[in-house]
Amino acid sequence: MKITFYGGAGEVGRSCIRVDGKETTILLDAGVKLAQQNEMPLLGKEGFGDIDAVVVTHAHLDHCGYLPHMYSQGFTGNVYATKPTLELANVIISDYLRLSKPKDVSKHGTEEMVRHHRFLDYFKSYRIGDFEVKLYPAGHILGSAMVELKDTATGESLLYTGDFNMRSTRLLDPAYTEHLKADTLITESTYGGDADVFPPQREVLNGFISSIKETILTGGKALIPSFAVGRAQEVLFILNDYMRSGILPQTNIYIDGMINKAMRIYRHNVIYCRDEIQKQILMSEDDPFKSKFFHVVKGRQERGKIASGNESSIVVTTSGMLKGGPIVKYLQRSAGDPNSKLIFVGYQAPDTPGRKILDGERTIELDGKQVKIEMKVEQYRLSAHADRQSLMRMISRIEGLKNVVIVHGEPQKIVEFSKAVDKKYKVYTPSLGSSIEL
Numbered sequence: 001m002k003i004t005f006y007g008g009a010g011e012v013g014r015s016c017i018r019v020d021g022k023e024t025t026i027l028l029d030a031g032v033k034l035a036q037q038n039e040m041p042l043l044g045k046e047g048f049g050d051i052d053a054v055v056v057t058h059a060h061l062d063h064c065g066y067l068p069h070m071y072s073q074g075f076t077g078n079v080y081a082t083k084p085t086l087e088l089a090n091v092i093i094s095d096y097l098r099l100s101k102p103k104d105v106s107k108h109g110t111e112e113m114v115r116h117h118r119f120l121d122y123f124k125s126y127r128i129g130d131f132e133v134k135l136y137p138a139g140h141i142l143g144s145a146m147v148e149l150k151d152t153a154t155g156e157s158l159l160y161t162g163d164f165n166m167r168s169t170r171l172l173d174p175a176y177t178e179h180l181k182a183d184t185l186i187t188e189s190t191y192g193g194d195a196d197v198f199p200p201q202r203e204v205l206n207g208f209i210s211s212i213k214e215t216i217l218t219g220g221k222a223l224i225p226s227f228a229v230g231r232a233q234e235v236l237f238i239l240n241d242y243m244r245s246g247i248l249p250q251t252n253i254y255i256d257g258m259i260n261k262a263m264r265i266y267r268h269n270v271i272y273c274r275d276e277i278q279k280q281i282l283m284s285e286d287d288p289f290k291s292k293f294f295h296v297v298k299g300r301q302e303r304g305k306i307a308s309g310n311e312s313s314i315v316v317t318t319s320g321m322l323k324g325g326p327i328v329k330y331l332q333r334s335a336g337d338p339n340s341k342l343i344f345v346g347y348q349a350p351d352t353p354g355r356k357i358l359d360g361e362r363t364i365e366l367d368g369k370q371v372k373i374e375m376k377v378e379q380y381r382l383s384a385h386a387d388r389q390s391l392m393r394m395i396s397r398i399e400g401l402k403n404v405v406i407v408h409g410e411p412q413k414i415v416e417f418s419k420a421v422d423k424k425y426k427v428y429t430p431s432l433g434s435s436i437e438l
């Protein structure tokens with residue numbers, strides 16, 4: 001088996017891994033890296049002419065955003081993933097195309113991409129050429145999967161985690177870790193650093209809720225930037241729960257950007273959520289997806305009114321790292337108000353405005369305007385990823401494991417994590433564009 005890293009090696013973004021079996025070639029993920037200039041996987045001179053199929057782990061752009069580019073350039077293989085992944089991918093890819101307008105993507109290519117969608121269920125074995133493919137729940141976002149590949153021609157096996165979470169969340173069960181078996185593990189390492197120890201979830205939640213309560217009581221706005229898919233839905237469910245139980249004062253929760261569209265896909269794929277959520281919908285009058293506290297912001301005019309009004313409220317909106325999106329508008333208006341708060345709940349990539357603010361910068365350029373941040377800034381790790389200890393636990397759960405390949409992490413985290421992995425495994429920290437032969 002030969003594995004080539006077109007992206008997501010030594011970085012977070014543009015995950016794209018080529019796996020050459022004896023007869024069949026599969027691409028695991030096809031993501032983009034959103035940066036000042038968006039970066040694409042480095043496919044090199046092989047291109048994708050000889051790739052038989054793509055398997056996508058989940059609907060975040062760093063794992064699926066490259067698909068429309070591939071189909072616009074003539075890729076004809078199928079793209080395999082769970083049903084919610086492909087449905088959510090459609091939503092976030094169309095948003096990405098609308099905002100980024102990449103020159104090498106055509107309408108025809110995007111249609112071809114959708115025509116080549118093939119749904120896979122968790123836990124079932126499928127054949128793609130010589131590969132046997134099986135998906136397991138990854139606990140990261142709705143439909144997210146870990147991919148097991150077995151080359152039937154050689155008997156070699158590989159497990160690719162994609163992004164995963166070992167703790168259960170409001171909406172999802174944790175990553176599946178029973179009876180996993182593989183020769184090689186390719187694992188993410190977003191929070192694999194020595195200092196990446198997540199405090200107990202309860203503690204984080206308490207801090208988050210009392211911070212929001214304080215903001216509401218002092219008449220400010222709580223701005224929560226979030227990816228459209230994943231954190232946003234979790235945060236909305238948490239807020240709804242605490243408001244219903246009376247712990248949080250009742251206030252409007254404004255939902256802006258693509259979050260509501262993604263929410264609808266969560267709702268109609270509720271069978272992929274935890275049992276409790278399914279029961280809640282079936283057995284009670286209250287549909288948690290349609291809380292009376294949620295208000296979907298319809299368009300620019302309403303956004304402007306909410307952003308500049310004095311109403312104390314909670315706003316959950318995109319983009320998660322403050323690189324454009326409706327959050328910019330809210331932030332420009334609230335930044336100078338010391339009673340308001342900017343609350344980070346997700347990963348902030350280097351060089352994004354979100355990361356700069358977290359690192360202490362208080363004058364930030366947003367949408368071409370210099371904005372002085374006088375509002376409070378806080379961070380709560382409601383992360384959808386595994387921390388160091390959970391990453392280690394995943395490794396220890398895999399039977400027959402020989403090789404551990406570390407991807408999807410900032411360089412320093414990968415170095416730290418690789419040193420911590422048990423010496424009985426052969427550890428690889430591939431660089432961008434490199435290959436390993438196993």
Ligand SMILES: [Zn+2]
Nearest residue numbers: 058060140163
């Ligand atoms: Zn992700």
Ligand SMILES: [Zn+2]
Nearest residue numbers: 060062063163
């Ligand atoms: Zn990712």
